[in-house]
Amino acid sequence: MKADRRIKLGLVAGLVLLLGLLMGAPVFAETPSPSASAPAVTPGPSSTSAPCPNPTPTATPTPDPNASPTPEGQTPAPTRAPNLCPAVAGADIGSTLAWLFTPIFQVIFLALVISHSLVGDMGFAIVIVTILIRLLLVPMFRRQIVSQRRMQALQPELKALQARFKGDKQKLQQEQMRFYKERGVNPLAGCLPSIVQMFLLLPMYSVFSSGLSAPDISSMLNVFGFHLDVTCQAAAATGLAPCINPHIWWLGGLDSSVKEVFFEFPKSLPVIGGFGLSALALVSAALQLVQTRMMMPNTSDPQTRAQNRAFLILPLFSVIYGAFLPSGLFIYWISTTVFSIVQQYLIAGWGSLFPLFGWNPSFAVDHQPRFAVTPVAAPNTLKSGAAAVDRRTPTDRAAGTVRPSRERGRTSRRGRRR
Secondary structure, eight states: OHHHHHHHHHHHHHHHHHHHHHHHSOSSOOOOOOOTTSOOOOOOTTOOSOSSOOOOOSSOOOOOTTSOOOTTSOOOOOOOOOOOOOOOOOSSHHHHHHHHHHHHHHHHHHHHHHHHHHHSOHHHHHHHHHHHHHHHTHHHHHHHHHHHHHHHHTHHHHHHHHHHTTTOHHHHHHHHHHHHHHHTOOTTTTTHHHHHHHHHHHHHHHIIIIITTOSOOGGGSEETTEEOOOOOOGGGGGTSSOSSOOEEGGGTSEETTSOOOSEEOOTTSTTTTTOEEOHHHHHHHHHHHHHHHHHSOOOOOHHHHHHHHHHTTGGGHHHHHTTTSOHHHHHHHHHHHHHHHHHHHHHHTTTTOOSBTTBOOGGGTTOOOTTOOOOOOOTTEEEETTEEEEOOOHHHHHHTTOOOOSSSSOOOTTSSOO
16 A cells, blocks of 8 residues: 555656646747738738748727727737647757647647537537547556556455565565566556546647637648648637637636636735635536545555545645636546546446445445456466365465474474474
């Protein structure tokens, strides 16, 4: 359990580091705006003068009479959103990561654009893309769940090894590796899906923050020499609106490209000043708590229970992320968590979800999963029907009945003290 705890804590630290890089480095560069002396040219579909040009407004925005005038006495023009431009590898790690993740970004962005063109709503498009991603990763996540359940079943034997080789870490590690090899269990098999999820966060964040807010997305619509035709919004031609409509009608017109905060603490408050609460972040944290409890083993060991309570704190970090991450990213995370809960239920059942605050429903009592995990048998034991058949040699069985001598340094021929 200590090694498993170090692995999980390392994954959490990597997630926090990835989010820090993600928030500090732009994934797609904005081409500098043309100077005032240069002639304004609206790029057409066949224009090759610039690989990623900035939008040029085709109409002058109507001045706002209530807006405060600039020092020159003119009303400031609305801010234009940057185009979707491919990342370029640079000297800093942020630009290099953005350049490496560009192919993954393009695949996810094209899937989202195609889904949006089919259903006409960004929320449903995000759910469709999430389901497609999780269907591709079903075998990987199944191996993770199976590995976790088998590791939980082997904990009593692992603790016996720890007690037997207490004080000799090198010998304990050798015996543990031999034990894993004999049982055919890889303790690191459950880490790969978590790593994949971490690496998907960076392109996903860029899809929602940069892709859904860009008025010109033509640079990402070319795939192997083919150009995907996408009809943008009419306002996108002015550079003042995104090409793809990011609003979700069944969530009250929520904009999936920006953060969604329903309550913000006053900035004068210490520590939490300016921090906001997101409804989607709260829903995401609640679902992650359900998933975490389902993955925990039913145990009476006080040490294991203490570790389980510590892991229940990790989903609460989603509440903090809701203050600055785009809402579309949380819709993706909610969808993938629901998918994980269903997959976890089919393979491992309810786990430790019940009893919940003293409530233990009848459907959770003696529940058998649809695709239950096959227990790992000892290498010398095979099952035949309902009874277990011992396949050890007579010498091995006889060796197990010999009592070791209690006297150190010497033993009698008859195996007992005279």
